[in-house]
Amino acid sequence: MQHDATPEEGRALIADALPPRIAESTGPEGLEMLRSHLLRDADRPIPTRLDxxxxxxxxxxxxxxxxxxxxxxxxxxxxxxxxxxxxxxxxxxxxxxxxxxxxxxxxxxxxxxxxxxxxxxxxxxxxxxxxxxxGILVLSPDNARLIDDFLISINSVRGVSCSIIEG
Structure with missing residues (x-):
């Protein structure tokens, strides 16, 4: 809208950005007022701050x-x-x-x-x-001891993760 756009193109851009019912109800005068306000304030930076x-x-x-x-x-x-x-x-x-x-x-x-x-x-x-x-195994304490060596060998294989949850 700022770069070499005619007033008609600017109003059309604004009308396309608005919901259809609002664009229709504002009419050409309202769209022109919005376009002129937007052009007037285009160079002013928008302050960003936390409130x-x-x-x-x-x-x-x-x-x-x-x-x-x-x-x-x-x-x-x-x-x-x-x-x-x-x-x-x-x-x-x-x-x-x-x-x-x-x-x-x-x-x-x-x-x-x-x-x-x-x-x-x-x-x-x-x-x-x-x-x-x-790979979670829920074992009793007795079974956990029996299978401990097996899990250590599995953990040495790349990409396999096992855990013992004693319950």
Whole structure:
């Protein structure tokens, strides 16, 4: 619009950028007024600065992430048995997703049981797939000792990662 565009081309560019109903309601006079204001202010830089709303948004995002993930971390802070802690954390994530699906379905007018169940089932499916792909073995302490040498040899093979979770 700044470089060798005719007034008609400038108004057409502005009309294309606006929603159709607004472009129609402003008419040629309104489009010309917008074009002249844009040309007048084109050389003035737009100041970029953070204001209070930006910091409020950042704090809100931080709190949302903290509140969404902290219930999954609590079992790790309280219990020493790794296998049990992982199961409790996975159970908490299933519960949270079921409740989120329930509330979303209620808000959107859907079936709350179907919404909650769908999110929980997807999480359940994901939990099974990641445990299989990660090579996680849940063993009793007796079996862990018997298979320890085998895991050491597997870990020496490039690209394979195994972990022992005693439970």
């Amino acid at each position: 209070l709303d930006d910091f409020k948004g950042a704090l809100g995002t931080f709190l949302l992430v903290l509140l969404a993930t902290f219930p999954l971390v609590i079992p790790f802070l309280l219990i020493d048995r790794t296998a049990l802690v992982i199961r409790l954390s996975n159970g908490a994530s299933l519960t949270m997703l079921f409740l989120a699906g329930w509330m979303l379905a209620r808000y959107s007018g859907g079936n709350p049981w179907a919404g909650g169940g769908t999110l929980a089932l997807e999480r359940w499916r994901y939990l099974g797939n990641t445990a299989d792909r990660a």
